[in-house]
Amino acid sequence: MYLFVLVYFPEVQFPLTFCYKETISERNRNMIKFFLMVNKQGQTRLSRYYEHVEIQKRTMLETEVIKNCLSRSKEQCSFIEYKDFKLVYRQYAALFIVVGINETENEMAVYELIHNFVEVLDKYFSRVSELDIMFNLDRVHIILDEMVLNGCIVETNKNRILAPLLVLDKMAES
């Protein structure tokens, strides 16, 4: 396929040179790196990564993250500096919602985002429970996709967040 290049530049390794370099450096923008829901037993109930992390590394990361959160008491603040990024977490009953953000993202904005997310879930499921989340993983993801896209907070208005999902539900019904 790329005969020409291979003939004249035998040292060019195609899979490597084909990797695109990032045009906008990730460090240069505020962003959420991942969004996790993990229960006290360390079982992941939802995970969404906004930058590519290999599956094997995800499990390790999640274990460490929840260990970090569990080691903290209620009196301690909800932000943890972890490696080169920050964790913002909130606990609802036995469920932790942990969000990993980079240096430049605003902790308070994310802290409130978590609560907003839970309020949206509560509105949709009317009194949400851990089981609602487990049995409707796809719907929870759809809700989250409306709120956070590309690592950015894109919508916080509850009605607007739920609108697309409600339409889908309605259409499936009829």
Place this chain on the structure above:
Amino acid sequence: MSDVVERTLSVLPGLLGQHDPGPGAGGGPGRVSVTSRLGGLIRSITALSSKHEEEKLIQQEQTNLKATVSAPTTTLRLMKECMVRLIYCEMLGYESSFGYIHAIKLAQQGNLLEKRVGYLAVSLFLHENHELLLLLVNTVVKDLQSTNLVEVCMALTVVSQIFPREMIPAVLPLIEDKLQHSKEIIRRKAVQALYKFYLIAPNQVQHIHDKFRKALCDRDVGVMAASLHIYLQMVKENASGYRDLTESFVIILKQVVGGRLPIDFNYHSVPAPWLQIQLLRILGLLGKDDPRTSELMYDVLDESLRRAEINHNITYGLKALTYVVQQDPNLALQHQMTIIECLDHPDPIIKRETLELLYRITNGQNVTVIVQKMLDYLKQSKEEYTVISLAGKIAELAEKYAPDNEWFIQTMNAVFSVGGDVMHPDIPNNFLRLLAEGFDDANEDRQLRLYAVQSYLSLLQEEDTFYPQKFLQVMSWVLGEYSYLINDGDPEVIMARLHRLLKQTFVTSETKTWIMSAITKMASQVPCSETVDKLFQEFSTSLDTCMRQYAFELKHLCEKKELMKNLFPLDASCDDTVVDASLSFLDGFVAEGLGCGASPYKPHHQRQEEKLAQEKALNFEPYGLSFASSVSSSGFTGRQSPAGLSLGSDMSGNSAELGQKETSCLELDGVRKLWGKEGYLPKKENNTEKEDKAQPVPQDSILVGHAVDPPLAQSELQSVRLSEEEKEKQQLASTLFAGLGSNSSISLMGKADTTTQKFKRKSKIIETQTNEEASSVQNIAALSFSSLPDTTPNSKENFEGNEYLGLREVSLSSSEVLEASASFGRSQSLTEAGLDEKFSNCQLSTSSLFADSNIEDFQPSQSVPNTIASEATWSPCLPEELAELPHSEIVELCSSDILTVYSCKVWTDDCSLLVLFVANESTLPLKTVNIVFETAEHFKILENNSCHFPVIEPQSMESCRKCVQLEEICTRGILSGSISYADTDTPLEFSLTFFLSDFIRPMKITTEDFGKLWLSFANDVKQNLKISPSQDCLPVVLNTLKQKLKFHVVEIIGNEGIAACRLLPSVPCLLHCRTHARTLALWFRSSCSALPDSLLYQCQKVMGES
């Protein structure tokens, strides 16, 4: 609300299996029945108790899934359920790549919810560069064109999550259309998708920037908010380009803060807080370093601040305070009791933030207390990041504010022993340099060094104590250099102590060499030594070659004491040693060797080349000795030389000094130098203040009242019933916040605390200190600055009316200028440094550059001057030497009744020449004709910006030439100017456009050179272009590029071709292109990062035109 959530969440896990927890109000069908397979999976997952069980369960599940998804009878509804189960498997960490293709299929075939789940699975499973993603493109395109809004929405969502960069052109026009859609959600999602494109391929959305502006002014808040993401990014990259939008952002923020948004945007009765944050971020970037723009936003910022709720989360508050303190340390005073409480907070994160805050308010008076607090924390923390940053900060504070020698050495000892080997190597290097270079006062230097020696000796007295390697290295260097300062000490004892260290197991071989050289230095001071003999015995047979060599060197040197004394003079670590780099003293030796038949020396690269050339043949020669380069990098190069002759030159400076010199060249440049040969550096700048040196004035009552009145009043009230504990805290506060404000220790505690600073080591500091104190009474801002000289360089407000600060500002701005010019400078220096050499091989013969006959476009079309000639009796024409060169047509630039200006661009080999002709159309002579060019953004006119004709005779013409250079890469830019002459006050204005192609020249190289250059360039850009059928042939395409963009076509093979060009003066850019099924794949590479992008843009334009 959250209480309710918490309660329900806590009740439910126990009810598993007894009820069906489907979606309540919102959810309708699609609820999962507990008996379904998904329900089964979930139930088993919740029942899991060990990792092993989980593995078994998921493996079983994956086998089932594999069978189900590939079965032809599987319905889409079942497939949707399978996808959710697959999501579960991946979430638990088990890769299920067999299902990826089915996720794409589901997105393609499914109906609404199924489709959505298909898209969801794709976005969860695949990453941006996954090859399967290409299969999704068609589905996306189809859904984008769907009449069903829900499908359009889904497609837009998935595009903004994950989309292959090279396929952007396929959907871009569709998405652009959606910007005009009547539904807000579609417009909003279209903007989000464009944001994604902007992130991954900014050059592809360049043309729709004005549409972003439209989105910013959209009648719907959501669409506007979405566009802010794009603007934040663009402003970050180029704030000055968007200053004109400041007012719009301010108006938007005003409306948001004023509660003009629909009520459902409120979050707990705060109007759209996230939107506010986003706007504030943009305004912050726009207002940075630009007071005029900042002026516009003060009102609204004030308003937002007033309305914002006070935050109770303590870290956040501290963080905010930390930032504020940089601007004005007095603010910290109001919160001092909170800060004290935070210091003892059980949460280590809060403690750390507090220390960060304290670090910023440190000054000469409170340094001991604050450093003590930091050391306490440092001793407790184990995390590497924390240790590194904290150790650096303590060292910095210690150097800056040390009250006396003892404290300084002790503090540094603590830093070295705790910071150990993780801390930044600059810390020990700087410390040693500080000791070695010394200050003005020789006596002070002596005392500091003496104290260091004494403290290290006492540390080494204890046996078997563990010290980090870096600390041991520092100790051995100091002992080696300065142990002679102890009058009553016996060098033999110290040498024995060092010798003992060599036997310790924890000492690394690098540290051993440090110790060894310390002993060597000391051995020169004693006539004979037991330790040296012992050392020789031990190490002359050591397996460590480095140590063995050292031992032999030491032995031989000890036999010639006189030579040794010359080699190791006392206290000469800072003296420059003269090195005979040409090694002329070896000439005789070499000649002798050559005479005996030795082969001449070949440089490393030559040997390398020969080796490569020989590689294919079998090597029958014995392997040569290799002097591993890794060893020499450790800083002992001298000792590796087999002759051992260069030994003296760096032995006296010691390896420490050598290594230090290396790093100081490399790393210390950016670091602000606090200590120089003359001592503390900033004080020299301070000397300019001397003129307003005033006598210390008694406390000015106005000042005290102004700055610290509230705490004063408070503390007086409280002091009546101070409990013991509070008293302690107050005490701490007074020491911590000493030196802040006018004189807080007095106002706080009501007693005068005479904090005369010692600063024994820095004689000049005392002077400046009093100086500063004096002026502080007059100007509180000046004091707040001078007590924190390093932490407040950004707050320009504080600087007013202070000469020293003026100085600082100047240096700041000059560094900015430097930075700004860096991008261009880099490419230039690159060219000068490395590339010239390469080009010399490329046979760039000037004369043959344009000999390529195919560039007709560049040849002057003879008809044009002729037509002009027929109209007037005289016409502009290029002088002979220029007419031969490729040039543009001569065009009329501007004209009036009196005169006409013509212009012509001549593309010479090394610059773009602009030739201007001024014709006097009148019947009178024109006097003092002046042409002045305005400074252009991207261009520079060489020599000067103007040209002048004293007189132009009637009906005649004059011409001038200007060489135009591209300063900053851009695709096109405008050069404007004006012409004036005597007897007129309205100059005639003109402007002409320069394109990137005006500065591009063909680069003639061979395919082989092309290959070499290709590999050496790091910046590449690739793009596929659709081409019309008429162009669907590579030679045609390349010919177009050759004519319009001046590429040199290097070679064409079948449907692939390579071409090269250079940007003046000589920045090369290479192009590899391939045609295939009416697409043209372009691949640019260059040594300059901006060039490929711009050239790609030009290519797109050229291909579009033809």
